[in-house]
Amino acid sequence: MTERLRVAVLAGGPSAEHEVSLQSARAVFDALPTDRYDPVLVVIDRQGGWSTELRRGAVDVVFPVLHGPFGEDGVVQGHLAALGLPYVGCGVLASAVAMDKTAMRRAFQAEGIPVTPHVWFSEHDWRTTSDRQGLVKSLDWPLFVKPANMGSSIGVSRVTSMAELDAGVELALRYDRVAVVEQGVVARELTCGVLGDHDTPAASVAVELNRRGDWLDYKSKYLSDYELATVPAPLPGPVAEEVRELSLHAYRTIGAYGLARVDFLYEEHTGRLYVLEINTMPGFTARSVYARGWAASGLSYPDLLDRLIGLALARSGA
CATH class of the missing domain: 3.40.50.20 (Rossmann fold)
Known part of the structure; x- marks a missing residue:
C-alpha cells in the first residue's frame, strides 16, 4: 500500500x-x-x-x-x-496583488481587462481633504465602498449620498488604511473558477449569484440558507465563453497558480462584462460556488482537492 x-x-x-x-x-x-x-x-x-x-x-x-x-x-x-x-x-506575488484591490485593478487595466470605474484614497487623504465629495466626483451614484484589503463582503457598503459615503468610508477604514470606491452598475453577478498551473489553466462553467437585494452582503453569503447560486449560469453561449476567456486572462495577469475564482458584473442591456475581482482562496465548502462550478464541469469535490494537492507538489518538484 x-x-x-x-x-x-x-x-x-x-x-x-x-x-x-x-x-x-x-x-x-x-x-x-x-x-x-x-x-x-x-x-x-x-x-x-x-x-x-x-x-x-x-x-x-x-x-x-x-x-x-x-x-x-x-x-x-x-x-x-x-x-x-x-x-x-497562489504564490506570494499573485496572492498580494489579488488581495489588494488597488494593485489588482492596476494590473487588470494594464492588460486591457475591463473593470468598473473607481477611485481609491488613503485614510490620510480622507482625513485631511477639505472636499470629500471631490474624491468621488468622477463617479455616478450609487457607489460601493470597500476596504482595499478584505474579502467576504466584510466592510462593504452601498451608498447613495454623501452622508452614506461618510459612514461607508469610516466602516471600510476599520479594516484597512485604504478605501476603494466603485461606481455601481445595474448588472448580474457571475463567477468562474480557474484551476491549473501558470501555463495551461482551465476555467469551469460560469455560475450566477442570486441576489435578493441590491448586493450580496456577508449575511446573505454565509448566514442565510437561501439558494445562493444558479449553476451553470443561464447565459448566451458567446457570453459564457467570454467569461471563461476573461477568467483565464485575469488568472495569467496576476501570475496565479493552483486556483482562483474570478468574479464579474454582466451588464445585460449593453452586453458588457466587468471583472470585479479575483480571489486566490475562495470559500471552499462543497456548497461554495467555486466547488459547485467545478462539479458542474465534471470534477467532484474530492477530485478537486486531489488535483490541487498534485499541483502543489508539482510546483515544489516533490
Missing part, C-alpha cells in the same frame, strides 16, 4: 474572515480521501497563534484554507516557502 501523504489543513487566522475559514477548512479536512491522505487540522487563532507549528519533514504538503489578510495576501505563503513546505494555491 502506498504511504499516505500528510496534509496540514490551515484554518482560522487573525483576519475578520476567521469563521469563514474554519468552515472551509473543516470541509476540506473531511473530504480528503483517507486512502491517499493523512490530514491534520492546524488552527490559527485570532491572535496569530498556531495549534501546531509546522516544520519540514513533519508534513508533506500544506493546504492553507485561509481567507483575507494574513492568509490570502502572501504572508502565510511566504512563511511556508521559507519553511520549504509545498503548499496549495
Whole structure:
C-alpha cells in the first residue's frame, strides 16, 4: 500500500474572515480521501497563534484554507516557502496583488481587462481633504465602498449620498488604511473558477449569484440558507465563453497558480462584462460556488482537492 501523504489543513487566522475559514477548512479536512491522505487540522487563532507549528519533514504538503489578510495576501505563503513546505494555491506575488484591490485593478487595466470605474484614497487623504465629495466626483451614484484589503463582503457598503459615503468610508477604514470606491452598475453577478498551473489553466462553467437585494452582503453569503447560486449560469453561449476567456486572462495577469475564482458584473442591456475581482482562496465548502462550478464541469469535490494537492507538489518538484 502506498504511504499516505500528510496534509496540514490551515484554518482560522487573525483576519475578520476567521469563521469563514474554519468552515472551509473543516470541509476540506473531511473530504480528503483517507486512502491517499493523512490530514491534520492546524488552527490559527485570532491572535496569530498556531495549534501546531509546522516544520519540514513533519508534513508533506500544506493546504492553507485561509481567507483575507494574513492568509490570502502572501504572508502565510511566504512563511511556508521559507519553511520549504509545498503548499496549495497562489504564490506570494499573485496572492498580494489579488488581495489588494488597488494593485489588482492596476494590473487588470494594464492588460486591457475591463473593470468598473473607481477611485481609491488613503485614510490620510480622507482625513485631511477639505472636499470629500471631490474624491468621488468622477463617479455616478450609487457607489460601493470597500476596504482595499478584505474579502467576504466584510466592510462593504452601498451608498447613495454623501452622508452614506461618510459612514461607508469610516466602516471600510476599520479594516484597512485604504478605501476603494466603485461606481455601481445595474448588472448580474457571475463567477468562474480557474484551476491549473501558470501555463495551461482551465476555467469551469460560469455560475450566477442570486441576489435578493441590491448586493450580496456577508449575511446573505454565509448566514442565510437561501439558494445562493444558479449553476451553470443561464447565459448566451458567446457570453459564457467570454467569461471563461476573461477568467483565464485575469488568472495569467496576476501570475496565479493552483486556483482562483474570478468574479464579474454582466451588464445585460449593453452586453458588457466587468471583472470585479479575483480571489486566490475562495470559500471552499462543497456548497461554495467555486466547488459547485467545478462539479458542474465534471470534477467532484474530492477530485478537486486531489488535483490541487498534485499541483502543489508539482510546483515544489516533490
